[in-house]
Amino acid sequence: MKGVIVKCIEELIMSAAGKQIWIQILEKSGFTKHQIFLPGSDVADEHVIKIMGSTCEVTGKSQQEVFDLFGEYWINVYTPKLYGHYFNQIKSARELILKLNEIHKATTSNMEGARPPRFEFEHVSEKQIVVKYISHRGLIDIYISIVKGMAKKFNEKIGIEKISNEQVRLIFQK
Ligand code: HEM
Structure with a gap:
């Protein structure tokens, strides 16, 4: 899946829980704390799912809660900043x-x-x-x-x- 999806998760976690929590999620998912995701790069689907799963473990939220938080952030905060002109009207x-x-x-x-x-x-x-x-x-x-x-x-x-x-x-x- 494209890195833009992971960038959105990263921004959401950073703003809601802070950098240390994001680092824990990265490490639990098998990445180093220095891992950078680029919007257009490819991230294996299983890695994206793993990051979602680690987010549940680290934050204590259910999969449903994490999906809902992602969905809300994606359409209300993240995409309006980057792609607003596609749906402003x-x-x-x-x-x-x-x-x-x-x-x-x-x-x-x-x-x-x-x-x-x-x-x-x-x-x-x-x-x-x-x-x-x-x-x-x-x-x-x-x-x-x-x-x-x-x-x-x-x-x-x-x-x-x-x-x-x-x-x-x-x-x-x-
Ligand atoms: C401007 C708004 C949006 C942009 C820029 C966008 C862009 C993308 C991109 C880049 C991917 C990854 C595709 C890939 O890696 O092959 C994706 C996946 C996805 N998008 Fe969107 N999207 C937008 C809005 C939406 C909305 C409003 C929904 C649902 C109502 C949606 C549902 C999904 C789903 C479920 C996936 C996961 C991949 C899959 O199911 O195969 N997207 N989107």
Whole structure:
């Protein structure tokens, strides 16, 4: 996975818990304390998962809590700073969710070897969609956590029902 995901985790930990905690997480994950991640570089998927796991161990938080913190930070703090112009005009969570293939394409086109997830949508009704999450990584739980972060971003309530590891039903208020 691209280093930008790990950079986001690093920034989140540094700001919420401090450098010493980040160093503990790095070392628990098999890196030295001097490890640097570059946004466009490749970090093996298992290393990213390991860093998430070490974050749980070091902070005492559950995987769900860490995913939710990541999702919230990713969409409310990290990407607006770096990629804000891709979604500044977007007014609702639904709109952003439906634009995600386009956004991933635009933001990763200059990152060699990036393979972001793809999404297909079944429009069940005006306010309800079923999202098909397509990725070899099986990280639908992270997708859901980012959607939860989006609900905060747009100050909306979104009903989220995980149907399977490939499908999630989203119910919007508007
Ligand atoms: C401007 C905003 C965004 C940018 C720049 C961005 C960029 C990226 C990048 C670079 C990756 C790694 C791809 C790779 O290493 O092959 C990624 C992965 C991912 N993105 Fe995004 N993304 C954005 C918004 C979102 C949002 C809003 C969601 C969900 C609602 C999302 C869901 C995911 C998930 C679940 C992955 C994990 C990889 C996988 O499932 O295969 N992203 N994104």
